[in-house]
Amino acid sequence: MSSAMLREVVSEDHLDGLDELRYQLLRISTSGELDDDQRELLKRALEAASILDDFPEYFYIKDRRSRYVYVNAATAAASSSYANGGMLGTTIFDHIRLEKAEEIFMLEQQLMSVGTGVVEREEFIEVLDRDPVWLLTTKTPLHNAAGEVIGLIGVSRDITERKRQEELRRCHATLLEMIARGQPLPKVLDALTHLVEQQLSDVCASVLLIEEGSDRLRHGAAPSLPDTYVKLIDGIEIGPRTGSCGTAAWRQSRVVVSDIENDPLWHSFADLALVFGFRACWSNPIMAPDGEVLGTVALYARTVREPTAVELELMAVATDIAGIAIERARSEERIRHMAHHDALTGLPNRALFWTQFNRVLLEAKRTKAKVTVAYIDLDNFKQINDRFGHAAGDEVLKVLAGRMAACVRASDLLVRLGGDEFAIVFPNSFQDEPGIVRRLQELRMAVSSPVTVEDHTIRPSCSMGAAFFPQDGDTPEALLASADRAMYEAKELGRDRLRVSHSLLMDGSGI
Template structure:
């Protein structure tokens, strides 16, 4: 019989094991009671058993144990175990479960009982064992203690735990929960299986080449803030180097490894003595970020830690890819595909919130509504390709001319709008800004070997003077824009319709 069943093994194996163990225990007890062999011979015999084996007296004290039992409990010598009760090694729910089962056995209420408990000590994460308990009887049949057989079921329990965690995370991904929530959950799932380990996920920003914070719920917040935005590059810690090389980077000692030269003092400050980072990459080779394990001791990762890392990076890749896809979908839904500016839908949804915020703070809003003059003629004479280039160039100029607090949008066709918050409406300053925006449309636009002359008509509305709803303000600005068109497409700056 295998010591640890494979993932997906039939759980009825445990029932068969319990029955077989009870029979073996009964026969061993008979041999002891019959006096077959010395105590030393019995110990040698018990040590040959490929299972955990121990005996307790009526007071619950350990009186005999084989080598596997000592290893399971976490002691080196029999002397460290004999004469002690379970509470010297177990605690909490595990201790309560053991005590209940043994009490039932000592009371003669069962021929055998089995229980699954956590190991009291494990150097490689959480450990579990299945124990089968039977009454220990003397030659007269009186119960004089408990005999227990057991086997390590850590592989099975860990597989169960990881399957449940894996399924829960996939459900969160499918439900569209925030990426930060999913990544934090993944980190906690990993950490629950390992000892003295803290995990971190960093997200790769393609535009800047930097790694941004993704999930690290148990790392010190100060540390995560210090590494947030680290540049991917050679010899830039474990994560920066892993992202740069696109392959795992194992650093067993952060204080001496040259790749941590710029971060050694930070690592020492937070007790992070080793760090093993793996790039998060999907099938086509897209880099999404890095997954790192930190240990408080100088060492390399165990086989289990490497296995869990592989699982975690796969899950992280799925979650990040899904989040980025949803982000692209949202962006496409709210932005104009040709110019990249927010579209009418986004404008109408956000404009109402902007008006409400301005009303609460007493600020003003200036809405400038633009329409290109003669754009149909450009399309008809030069082609739609040139027309598209003109729209893209106008959008680029708008992005460059507006402030961070402004909102520039393409409403559709050749119509654009800019919303400008301000503390107070001062005519001179406002006219200067409007003239600058007019220049966005008036400057010639280079389209290949052609230079296209453009101009735009503009109408203006001011919140709260001209209305307090999006429809009212847009109607006012739209009317002003068409009024300007009537005064001819190309106007002098002094002919801008004043909003006062």
């Protein structure tokens, strides 16, 4: 093999990259046709630091005892020594953790014992003096002129970033699958923040969610933040100087605070963060397609510093996934709400009514509590539709539903049964009938107040029937039927009045 051939092997003008160089070097080293002079040329080529030192990949030669006899500059720089000579005579045991060093040593010895072949493998290496790396390594035996194995040639490429991207894509797919399968939002966000923290070192990830109907951020996920800190920032207001997250939501753009202690955005909150050791915080707003702010994704660091490019990239990915998860959860909640609520009034519908009514009765039977059911029917509502139109009738229904909702407690169940009919279930209701009557009459009077629609004043009224558990029935169906019968008795008596299932009480004139 001529010097010209070797120059062709290592010349950048004739290479298609590292793979071609690796192939040519291995082809030369394993050729059975090389004489001593050609071997010497190969050795000189490998030792030509002016050529190989330009490559970021790791080139090295080891002897039969797996000791380094040549390393290029990239290999030396990756160790604790920065001069090529510093690694010569050392072994893999001097540079990486013992368990992995033993594995690599045994594989090299096996390769040299066989004396032929090429070994290529991906290896996760925990280096003693720097961060772990993934390497794609190719090794082949090196022979002398007599054909005896005198060592091996190795070429390693750092594929840490490639493996990180592969893991990121895998986790990305897993999270999207969780979202597609309808996993609960807290579970998705918890998995997301764990992913971020696994990919990065020395940071804590956090997701805050906008509280619907307010300008506050609520806890979403933060697996590594101290519980006390999470509780203290839960409910933080959105504003122009409310830390990284509150400000990011306010500005609707990324906020990078590299020094919490001295940044004016953290003036009112710095002491809180510093107590827990946080020195920097970077936050992205989570935006809906329509421009609505859904929350924030943040990374906390314990040193004063700017985020790295990798950290910013991962924040962007996490922000996108969080946005998808939140939008999906909101869409599912809207669908559930539509399935169980009346589209016109927003009140629970029949389907939800029966489910919750059954639950109320089961609890009442267990605790021996009383339950009151009221059936409400608007009087002469057809005349309102006929005279003023269905749009006006719908507006009246919405107004009256709002009035009734204002008269009941959060624990009460108010539903629209359909048309102009409503029902109310009062769990743990008053112990005496006069108390029940007073409350229902207050509700009836609220319904009877005039309603103005499109410059028309409409004076509605309603007939009401009431039934009691356990006197009038012990099932939802039986109780509602009793209340319905009482309501029709009220209509027969002249409308605009309340009728109780087992005794007649009150007309429209009051108690």
